[in-house]
Amino acid sequence: MAEIGQKEIARLARVSQATVSRVLNNDPQVNEELRQRVLAVVDALGYVPDARAQSLRAQRTRLLGFVVHRAPTALAHDPFFSALIASIIDQAGRQGYHLCVDAARTVKGQRAIYEELLRTRRVDGLILVESETRDERIARLTAQGFPFVLIGRYEPEDAICTVDNDNIGAARMATEYLLRQGRQRIAYIGGPAGLTVTRDRLHGYRAALESHGIAYDPHLVAFGASSEQGGARAMEELLSLSMRPDAVLAFDDVLAIGAMRQAQRHGLRIPDDVAVVGFNDTPLCSFVEPALTSVAIDIPMLARAATQRLIDLIEGRPVEPRRLIVPARLVPRESA
Amino acid sequence: MAEIGQKEIARLARVSQATVSRVLNNDPQVNEELRQRVLAVVDALGYVPDARAQSLRAQRTRLLGFVVHRAPTALAHDPFFSALIASIIDQAGRQGYHLCVDAARTVKGQRAIYEELLRTRRVDGLILVESETRDERIARLTAQGFPFVLIGRYEPEDAICTVDNDNIGAARMATEYLLRQGRQRIAYIGGPAGLTVTRDRLHGYRAALESHGIAYDPHLVAFGASSEQGGARAMEELLSLSMRPDAVLAFDDVLAIGAMRQAQRHGLRIPDDVAVVGFNDTPLCSFVEPALTSVAIDIPMLARAATQRLIDLIEGRPVEPRRLIVPARLVPRESA
C-alpha cells in the first residue's frame, strides 16, 4: 500500500511529477490552484516522501551517529549513557534529525563501525564519547573533513569540535565548598589513573587548595577502581594516616559511597567527623545514609550543545568556539 | 574524497559498473581473473558501497527503529532504558543492522514520529516499548503489515509479536519465597494503577497466596506513585493496620526502599520484623541498608529476543510463538 510515489500523485492530480516535488518543497513559482490540487491528493493518500530516495538525491540522511567506544553490555546500567542519548534525541529531533546509536563490540569492531557509518555515508555526522586521548579514528575523521563532535576532552588537536564538562572548575568548586565549611585536611580519591577526567579533577582540587594557601599533600590523594570496594580501600588508606582527613572529595558517587561506608565502619560520623562529596549526582545520592552531596554534571546541556554543534557543522554553519566547557553545579545534601 | 563509486572502480579496473557490483555481491558467474582485478582496485581505493543508494535500490535500510512513547527527558536516568538499548544494539549489530532511537517529545509528536519512521520507510521495522494498552498506532502498523515487535504486554490483539517479562510468575515466585521463609502476612505495594504490569504482579502475588491456602486480603494491598515518598506513604498505611504485615513485596525498588525506610522510622528491623522485596534489581539495591532483595528482570534477554524476532519478521522468516515470556529471577540480599 505504501508503494505510492510522486509519480502516482502526479497522475491523480494531472500534473507532472516535478510539480508535485515543487509543491512539496514550497517552490514559490507554482500556481496556487495547482498547489491546492496537488496537496489535496497528497493529503488524501497520506503521501510522505521516501526518506531513502531523499537521502540518495540530497546526499544526506538526516541521521546523526552516536558511537560509544565500549562494548554495549558495558554501558547497560550507565546512567550517563541514557541521559546523554535522551537529550541528544531531543535536540536532534527538533531539527528534523534522527539518532543512530552504535557501540563497538570488540576492539576490531571499532574499525568496522567507523567504516560502516562513515564510508557508507549512512550518517551525516558523528558524536563520539569516551574517546581515547590518542585516537586514530579522530585523525582520519579530521582528514576526511567528516563532521563530528567529541564529548569529553581531547588534547592532541585543537581544531576539532569538543564539548566537555568543566571538570577542573567543578572539582575546584567542590573543594572550595569544603574549605568554606572550615575543613582543614581535604583528601581526594581519584578514579582510574590515566584518564584525563581523573587528572582534571585532581587539578581543580589542587588549585583550590593552593589558592587558599594550603599546601598540596600527596599523602591525601588516593586512587581506586570505580566501585564501592575501591572507595573503601582508598578510604582505609587515608584513615591510616597519622592525621586523618576531615573531608573527602571523590571522583564519583560510587567511590564516595564506598569511602563513606568505610569511615562509618571506623565509627566516624558523616559529616561531623568526615565530610564526603561525590561526583555525577547519580540517583544513588538520595538513597544512601546520609544523603550524598555531589557535583552534578549538566548532561542535558552537554548533549544539546554537542548535537547543535554537530548539526551546525553538517549544515555548514560556523561553529565558534571549537571547544565548549559546560559548567557543573554542586548539589548539597547531608554528607557535607 | 569519498565521491568514488562503482563507476570509478569500473573505469580503473577496465570493466563495466555491473561487473563491479557482481564482484561485490559474490555473483558466481564472474571470471576469477576479473574478480581479482576488481577487488584489487576496490581495496586500493578503500571503496565501500553507499548505504543510501543501497537502501533505495534494495528498498530496505538495515535500520531498526526503537521508539519510546515518552518524552526523552523522562527517560534520562532510567536504567531500564540504557540496558535495553545496549542489548538491542548488540544483537542488531551481529546481523548487520543499526539502531535508530526515537522518543515522542509530545503527545502530538508520537503521531509525527510514527509518520516519520514508518511512512518515510526510514527504518525496516520497529521495536516499541511502554505502549498503552489501547494504542491506535499498533492497529495501523498491523494493518500496514509493517514489521514491529512490542516489549511489554499488549492485550487486544493476539497476532502481534510480543516479548514480555514474566511479571505474574516473578511476583508469584517472590511471594512464595517469602512464604517459604515463614512469613504470614505478606503485603503488596503496587505502582501506578491501571498499568498492566501493576496488575500482573498483583495477580502473581495473589496466586501464590491462594495456592498456599492463604486468603487474599485487600487491606494488605496499597498503591503508590513510583517514588520514595510513595513507598513511604503506602507503608505507613500498611503499618496502621491492626495486624501489621511481616513482609512486603513492592512493585519496584524505589517503592521498596521508601517502604523500608518508613518501617525503620517506626523502629522496625529489616528483615527481622518486616521483610522487603523489590522489583527490577536496580543498582540501588546494593547501596541501601540493608541491601534490598529484588526480582531481576532479564533485560538483555528481553532485548535480544525482541531484536531477533524483529529481524526475522523483516527478513520474512516465521516467528513462533508470537508471544514470548521471559522468566525473571530473584536476587536474594539482606532485606528478605
Place this chain on the structure above:
DNA sequence: TAGAGGATGGAATTCGTATTCCGAACCCAG
C-alpha cells in the same frame, strides 16, 4: 564446418526524489 548452447560482460533500466533546462503561454509596450 556449421549450428546449438553456454558463458560472460556490458548497456540500459530501476528505485523515488530534486533539480535543471527548455518550450509554451501570456503580458505589455512599441
Place this chain on the structure above:
DNA sequence: CTGGGTTCGGAATACGAATTCCATCCTCTA
C-alpha cells in the same frame, strides 16, 4: 500586430548500486 520579457509546468537527468536483458564470444558436437 509583433517582439521581448516573464511566468509556469513538463521532460529529462542525476544520485549510486543492483539487476535484467542482450550481444558477443567461445566451445562442443553432429
